[in-house]
Amino acid sequence: MKRVKIVLFMVVIAALYGAGVTGLHLSTIGMVEQNKRFIEQKALVELFNLGDIQTLSKEEIGRIVETQIDQTETLTDPQTGRQVPLLKAYSNATRDQLVAYGFPFSGIGFWAEIKGYIAVDSRLKKTVGLKVIEQVETPGLGARIEEPFFVKPFIDGLDITPPAPGASYMYMGTAGNTPEPGTKEYGRTFDAITGATQTSLAMGRMLNATVAEFRRAVANREAGE
Amino acid sequence: MAFKDTAGGKALIKNLWSDNPVFRQVLGICSTLAVTNLLKNTLLMCGGLVFTAGLSSLTISLLRNYIPKQVRMMVQVLIIAAYVIIVNIFIRARFPDIHKTIGPYVGLIITNCIIMGRAEAFASKNPAWPSLLDGIGAGLGYSLILVFIAIVREALGFGTLMGFALPFRDIWWYQWTIMVMPPGAFFMLALVAWFGNAYVLKKEGGAK
Numbered sequence: 001m002k003r004v005k006i007v008l009f010m011v012v013i014a015a016l017y018g019a020g021v022t023g024l025h026l027s028t029i030g031m032v033e034q035n036k037r038f039i040e041q042k043a044l045v046e047l048f049n050l051g052d053i054q055t056l057s058k059e060e061i062g063r064i065v066e067t068q069i070d071q072t073e074t075l076t077d078p079q080t081g082r083q084v085p086l087l088k089a090y091s092n093a094t095r096d097q098l099v100a101y102g103f104p105f106s107g108i109g110f111w112a113e114i115k116g117y118i119a120v121d122s123r124l125k126k127t128v129g130l131k132v133i134e135q136v137e138t139p140g141l142g143a144r145i146e147e148p149f150f151v152k153p154f155i156d157g158l159d160i161t162p163p164a165p166g167a168s169y170m171y172m173g174t175a176g177n178t179p180e181p182g183t184k185e186y187g188r189t190f191d192a193i194t195g196a197t198q199t200s201l202a203m204g205r206m207l208n209a210t211v212a213e214f215r216r217a218v219a220n221r222e223a224g225e
Numbered sequence: 226m227a228f229k230d231t232a233g234g235k236a237l238i239k240n241l242w243s244d245n246p247v248f249r250q251v252l253g254i255c256s257t258l259a260v261t262n263l264l265k266n267t268l269l270m271c272g273g274l275v276f277t278a279g280l281s282s283l284t285i286s287l288l289r290n291y292i293p294k295q296v297r298m299m300v301q302v303l304i305i306a307a308y309v310i311i312v313n314i315f316i317r318a319r320f321p322d323i324h325k326t327i328g329p330y331v332g333l334i335i336t337n338c339i340i341m342g343r344a345e346a347f348a349s350k351n352p353a354w355p356s357l358l359d360g361i362g363a364g365l366g367y368s369l370i371l372v373f374i375a376i377v378r379e380a381l382g383f384g385t386l387m388g389f390a391l392p393f394r395d396i397w398w399y400q401w402t403i404m405v406m407p408p409g410a411f412f413m414l415a416l417v418a419w420f421g422n423a424y425v426l427k428k429e430g431g432a433k
Binding site: 002005006009010013014017020021024025028031032035036038039136138141143195 | 288291292293295296299300303304306307310311314315317318319321322325326328329406407
């Protein structure tokens with residue numbers, strides 16, 4: 001009898017708290033989805049440098065994404081069959097001047113999945129931006145992949161033309177292992193984060209794989225056309 | 226009777242300093258190290274902890290005569306977890322940017338020994354009002370230390386407070402990168418524990 005009472009007590013209290021928490025979760029789903037969408041929109045405006053997100057309002061950011069970024073096309077990687085969403089960013093709402101292309105990347109970091117976007121110029125020769133939108137790497141270490149010092153080489157432009165067979169699109173540079181200026185690797189190197197080697201290596205791996213996949217998908221589209 | 230002489234008042238004041246959960250009991254260290262490089266994040270974490278510690282102590286105290294002894298810790302964890310999830314949902318909905326940074330640590334409030342410790346040591350044996358004050362006191366004692374550490378780390382590491390640049394920063398400030406990184410938190414915590422313990426022990430010695 002006593003055991004039944006204990007089980008009953010646990011069931012009742014778990015049901016009560018479970019119902020309360022579930023109710024609260026359901027009532028905030030809309031707001032969380034809106035936040036998620038806004039974070040993504042901010043990321044895209046920043047990625048393609050279409051405006052200053054510090055001064056733009058939520059509505060303005062939404063409008064820029066809606067009018068200046070075409071997200072309708074999807075490419076196919078012939079090697080894996082995977083779909084690669086293609087983003088086309090234009091300098092204005094009339095969409096007459098293409099600024100850059102963008103595509104998402106994702107992969108496992110040191111702790112969990114990292115997601116983001118990479119932008120490349122319209123001639124597909126170099127990167128013009130990188131934006132991480134989801135990561136739970138170590139704060140102060142791996143989490144610095146979102147900081148300007150890590151992103152800067154991607155904005156300045158890393159070479160993404162097809163490398164020599166067997167070579168990589170991108171390299172991770174460390175203090176004692178940075179390619180000499182003038183070498184082919186030099187224009188393809190981004191700085192590792194001190195104390196976060198595993199996150200930096202993971203970024204290198206996933207960006208290389210993503211750019212290679214994008215290249216194959218673009219070649220596939222051109223061949224199809 | 227003065228507030229400080231009531232059971233609740235005594236519990237609250239004791240948790241603030243002489244029995245401070247961080248530097249006297251060395252509890253809640255994980256989040257102390259993790260979230261203190263920005264004051265804004267720290268304040269939100271502290272708010273979450275005060276809320277959870279206060280309400281879970283109150284609830285456990287109100288239910289203490291009904292909770293079967295055999296499952297009391299399971300019930301305590303369930304109650305604490307529910308309040309933590311409420312805090313997590315609130316921050317995720319209202320402060321998404323901050324949730325990105327401290328989200329993983331908010332979940333860890335469930336395992337923060339301060340809350341479980343106060344629930345087991347105080348709330349399960351005392352009436353509701355003193356238990357509420359004890360929980361809030363433990364949360365505030367934790368916050369007191371975290372806020373101090375965060376002020377020093379953010380000022381030295383970023384040259385800002387709450388994200389605002391310190392006055393004439395360009396003239397006098399030089400970045401101490403280590404303060405942004407985990408070792409900076411270890412240094413600060415050790416210093417605070419040293420000074421805090423030395424002061425409390427000296428005062429206790431003087432009282433004898």
